[in-house]
Amino acid sequence: MMIGCHGLVWAGDFDPPGFERAVTRSRATGFDILELPLLDPYGFDVDAAIETLGRHPITITASLGQSRETDVTSEDLERVRAGEAKLNRAVDVLAALGSRHLVGVLFGELRKYSEPPTARARANGVAVIRSVADRAAEHGITLGIEVVNRYESNMINTATQALRYIDEVDRPNVVVHLDTYHMNIEESDMYRPVALCGDRLGYVHVGESHRGYLGSGTVDFPGFFRALDSISYDGPIVFETFSTAVVNENLSRMLAVWRNLWDDSDDLAQHALGFIRNGLRAVETIALH
Numbered sequence: 001m002m003i004g005c006h007g008l009v010w011a012g013d014f015d016p017p018g019f020e021r022a023v024t025r026s027r028a029t030g031f032d033i034l035e036l037p038l039l040d041p042y043g044f045d046v047d048a049a050i051e052t053l054g055r056h057p058i059t060i061t062a063s064l065g066q067s068r069e070t071d072v073t074s075e076d077l078e079r080v081r082a083g084e085a086k087l088n089r090a091v092d093v094l095a096a097l098g099s100r101h102l103v104g105v106l107f108g109e110l111r112k113y114s115e116p117p118t119a120r121a122r123a124n125g126v127a128v129i130r131s132v133a134d135r136a137a138e139h140g141i142t143l144g145i146e147v148v149n150r151y152e153s154n155m156i157n158t159a160t161q162a163l164r165y166i167d168e169v170d171r172p173n174v175v176v177h178l179d180t181y182h183m184n185i186e187e188s189d190m191y192r193p194v195a196l197c198g199d200r201l202g203y204v205h206v207g208e209s210h211r212g213y214l215g216s217g218t219v220d221f222p223g224f225f226r227a228l229d230s231i232s233y234d235g236p237i238v239f240e241t242f243s244t245a246v247v248n249e250n251l252s253r254m255l256a257v258w259r260n261l262w263d264d265s266d267d268l269a270q271h272a273l274g275f276i277r278n279g280l281r282a283v284e285t286i287a288l289h
């Protein structure tokens, strides 16, 4: 199982020094993957990243959420086209880095809504995801549709809704991306959504109920790890956390990160890696019983 670390454990900005810090600290901690927050794929320095990865190899994945101007689930075709271009650019960046996973709220603006999406807006978004998926497939990249809570999307809040959405998209490289933080808010338990997804689960975020240290909140991690084992999940498992200790102007505000839940990135990351490894190991031993 590949275990990863979200970039915001290490850096708020992914300019070349921030990227290098995130890469080297993730490797030193023992993670297999660094997930890059690729909120601005146009501003990301690809050449510098390739150079860094040449010296410090690690598997890269990337996540993003759309802004108002790039919301593909919209009736405004200018936004839809801008969102499609941004996703295509992100695919190109990841292809250059040899990455296989683009995940997150690719399908819409990350915010609290006061109304549901219209049928036309939804159809516009589905068409974009389908088209970007075809481009991604040429590079062996899968698109993970992240299920997030009601304050971050008005469309995909449960695994059931995500499965319906990817059925509409109808491309084999579009998969469900579950996040325990969001599941803890919206799902009935930590087991059923994973079982429903089965082999269509392609990416996992592990986050605590308050996004702090794993094990210090209310998420049922033993249940979640058993669920992953029951479907023989072998995709990425990435630790995601946010604190005012490390801030990205855009992302931290979109995600309402107002409190300091940790201040020592190294201690936090070591703890998370151990927590995930131990949880997965405990589940493995059940086969011996």
Ligand code: MN
Residues within 6 Å of the ligand: 146, 179, 205, 240
């Ligand atoms: Mn997440």
